[in-house]
Amino acid sequence: MNNEEMLKDSIRELIYNVIKEEQGKQEQIKINAGVDEIKTCDNSTDDGFVEDVTVISMQDTFCVPNAHDPEGYMKMKQSSSGRLGIWRAGPRPLSKAYVRFIADHAAAQGAVWSEVDQDIIKELGFICLESISSSKAEYLKNPNTGKRLSPESVEIVKQNANKNVNVQIVFADGLSSSAIEKNAKDVLPALQQGLKSLGLTYATPFFVTNGRVAVSEEIGELSDADVVVMLCGERPGLNSQSSLGAYVAYKPTIGMEESRRTVISNIHRSGTVPVEAGAQIAELCQSMIKHKISGVELKLI
Amino acid sequence: MKLKTRMFGKTYQFKDLNEVQAKASEQKSGDELAGLAATSKEERAAAKIVLSETLLSDIRNNPAVPYEIDDVTRVIQDQVNESVYKEIQNWTVGELRDYFMQYTSTGPIIQRIATGLTSEMIAAVTKIMSNLDLVYAARKIDNRASCVTEMGRPGIAMTRALPNHPTDNIDGVFIELYEALSYGIGDAMLGLNPVQDTVESTTYLLEKLYEFRMKWEIPTQNCVLSHLTTQMAALQKGAPVDMLFQSIAGTQKANESFGISTSMLDEAYDLGKKYCISGAKNPMYFETGEGSELSADAHMGVDMLTLEARTYGYGRRYDPFCAMSVVGFIGPEYIYDTVQQIRGGLEEHFMGKMHLFPMGVDVCYTNHMPASQNDSETLALLLAHAGMPYFVTAPMGDDIMLNYQLLGNHDLQTILELSGLRRDPAFEQWLQKMEILDDNLKFTARAGDASIFLK
Incomplete structure (x- = not known):
């Protein structure tokens, strides 16, 4: 312990x-x-x-009685976060494994279907926008509706866009509101600090409800920043419900190729740590502004 | 061809067969996204009525995508048995459905009729069948194929073990395999979706799997599901390939987006026949999914179910060892919720069987679908009733690489006990030898202990 x-x-x-x-x-x-x-x-x-079943990691969970080689089992288990060594009652999983699954699935679905806590949005000083999706259901059934801003939001961007900044930061709930709630507070100051130390300017960050990655293209066109940093909630898995992806592009345009984005995925506590990701993204911005490109082409330099 | 009907005093007119097919489809978010779905329940009912009165010859003569511009259509049309087709060309779709349901229409009789059908006819009849119809008709048909072992025998439900790992870590892959086998999973195949799509990595994984299969004398077959071109290169360099995998779709354009063509598949098939170490009679394995054409912007104005049927028609050219549709994996923009997932799974299984190869469904969902493990378990029981030849499972249903949930390792034994189905006989014997199953085919005290493989 x-x-x-x-x-x-x-x-x-x-x-x-x-x-x-x-x-x-x-x-x-x-x-x-x-x-x-x-x-x-x-x-x-x-x-x-009642004991918090979500605290113990899958690697440390072990319920096989009289295992042939318990030490060997535990050693192998360290290399996988799969639900291994969980045992059974008759042919069915044990209650312990079942309720853990229920908890993880609830959190994964909650991440998709919930709204980001308003207090966090206020605390971080986000300017709120929304896509043309009228509901979560529409957003999920028709991904294209998450890629465009509502007419009101277009006006808000126009009013707030600072034409003379290097970087526009945008957050979007994507497929995980909890990714924003768990990581934004760490990634944002690290990113802003990084940009500042590199001598780059940035505008007040936007937050898009029911927003997909591509909504950053429209914001890019409206705001005219050199680089748009989109931090979007990734599709949750049972083992990672709060993972954030950073999609960074130089002068993005509506409908551009995916290959023009540079991606840092898997930003969460047990992946790429948010504070580190913030610093990495700042450096990426600097490099994009220097070379005036992003995505695959930037990789080739 | 009749393209309109009246219902409760209102006229429903459709412009062509593709519109009838699309609007007769059960509700699916993908068809709505493509703007092809019926706009009301009444319109859907009207389309089903028109479709039920459509002649099979009308469907043959109006393929969903023109013959001249699409090689999936050409494959489907050219493999029709013309003598059988001639017998049934004047049947309506409704008559075809009734024929399937007759007591006298046994499996072999339906299998013979199937050789005279195009995929569009199979899609059409599926759209006027209820869920129970789909289960009832599918249950009659046993399509057999063989790789190292045989699949598709009546009363047998096999499983694919899915030992996926986010970094292809070999210890991680193997602990998942040990776990699966200790639950009696893996007679259909030990099938790994790799993260790295390189010849070196694929070869390494294939060698490790082959070594394992030989060491423990497991009566099964292996597959590393990298891109077909990667597997072909590995095979040509001498890697121990049992079967060749590829994802396929229902239009030429969608297949091009997967980086494959008919000539490439032909070459792979010949290569597999000649070099697969399994000595497989059927060396191909295909995966499919409704919505893959739409997501590749290659649906050509055709509904998802018709395209899925065409995918199977295309796959049939290669007499695969088996095919599998990943029903709830592609996303809620194509298959939205439980209702659509369950319907889709039953449709795909029936349509696969009508294409004369062993057909499995990966009973699964993603976390952004309004669905749960309960729904998957329900669908699994239905598919067991429908005589699905193999399932696919992961530890507690959790695929830690692809981040979705399928059936769990525990589920197969439960389903077998409930349904009276059995594993492949050779695999069953192997499990008894390993003391994982007892004489009554129940779990022993060792079942579920992966460490019995640590020697």
């Missing part, structure tokens, strides 16, 4: 104790309050937390 986990455990214990103490006091009050009160509280006894 590492230090962080030990710390978490002791904090958890502390919280249990406090809650138990509080409960004890509450119970006492209720008993004192008389018979009527007790009736309504019959099943409200809370004995603390």
Whole structure:
């Protein structure tokens, strides 16, 4: 067990104790309050937390009893995040594996179908835009609707676009709102700091609801920045619900080829760390501005 | 050709057979995205009625994409058995459906009729069949093919193990394989989707898989699903290839976007026959998916189900060991939700069987579809009833490389116990020898312990 986990455990214990103490006091009050009160509280006894099933990694999960070679099994498991060594009840998975799956799938679907927390949008000072998708369902059924801005949003971009900046940063929920919630707070300051230290200017970032990567092309045309950095929520998997992708392009234009974008994918806590990604993207911007190109062509230099 | 009907006093007029086919299709988001779908339930019903009265000869004479401009059409039209076609050309689509349902229409009788059909006819009849019709008719048909072992025997449900890994890490791939085999998965094939599409990497993976298959004497076949050209190059350099894989689609233009052509597939087939170490009678393996033509901007105004049928018609040229459609993988813009996934899976399985090769469906969904594992389990039970010759599974259904969910390793044993189906006999014996299955074909205490392969 590492230090962080030990710390978490002791904090958890502390919280249990406090809650138990509080409960004890509450119970006492209720008993004192008389018979009527007790009736309504019959099943409200809370004995603390059910274990958080999402904390342990798949690599460390192991449920096979009397395994032929448990050490060898665990060693092999380190090379895969697959659901391995999860055992069974008859032919079916154990309850432990089943509820873990349920939790991971719920988080993955939640990432797609939820909206980004407004507090985070406010905190980061995003200017809010939306695509022409009228709903999540339409957005998923017709990806093209996520690639264009609503007429109101076009006006907002026109009003706010600073014609004389090097970089326009854009966030979009894409297929994972939680990717924005989990990573934007780290990636944005790192990126802005990086740009500043390289002597590049940037405008207030936009955030597009129901936005796909290509919506950055329209923003690029309207804002006239040299480089548009699009940070978009990636399609969630069971093991990574909050992964962000950076799609960076020099002077993007509507309907341009995918090959003109430079991509850094898999930005999340256990992938490319957000702070590092921010610095990398800043350097990319500098290189694109210097060579006046992006994507595959930039790679060839 | 009759292209209009009246329903409850209202006239429904269609401009051509492609419009009838598209609007007769069950609701799918991909056809809506392409602007081809019926705009109301009534219009869909009217199109189904018109389609049910359409003559098979009208469909033969009006292929979905013209013969002159598309080699998928040419392959389909040219492989029709003309004598059988002559017998049935004046049947309507509705009569064809009724024929399939008759008690006297046994599997071999339907298989003979199938040689006289084009893929568009098979798509048409599918559109006027209910889910239970699709299960009932498909169950009658057993198409057999062989690689190292045989697929498609009646009463047998095989599985493909899918040991995908985000970096092709060999330990990661093998622990997933051990896990699969310890659950009795893998008689259809040990089939890896690699991340790296190079001849070196493909060769390395093929060698490792072959070594493993030989060491443990596993009665199955291997496949590394890189691009066909990569596998062909590996095979030519002596890699131990059991079968050659390729994704295919229902128009020439879509196949071009996959980087393949008929002449290339012909060459691969000949190469496979001559050099595959399996000695396969059927050395090809195809994967397909509704929506792949639309996503390649190559649908030519044709609905997804018709294109899917044409894909199978194209695949039939190569008598594949098996084909598999990835029903819920392509995305919600093509197959939106559970209803469409279940319908699509049953349609694809039936249509594949009508094209006379073993047909499997990867029962799956992505996380941006409104669907869940429950829905996949439901579809899997239906497909088991329909006599699907093989399934594909991953640990707890979680593909950690492609980030989608399919059936889990546990599910096959459960399905077999419920349905009375069995694994391939040779594989069953091997599992008993490995003490994974007992005499009653139930799991032993060792089943589910991947470390029995660590020696």
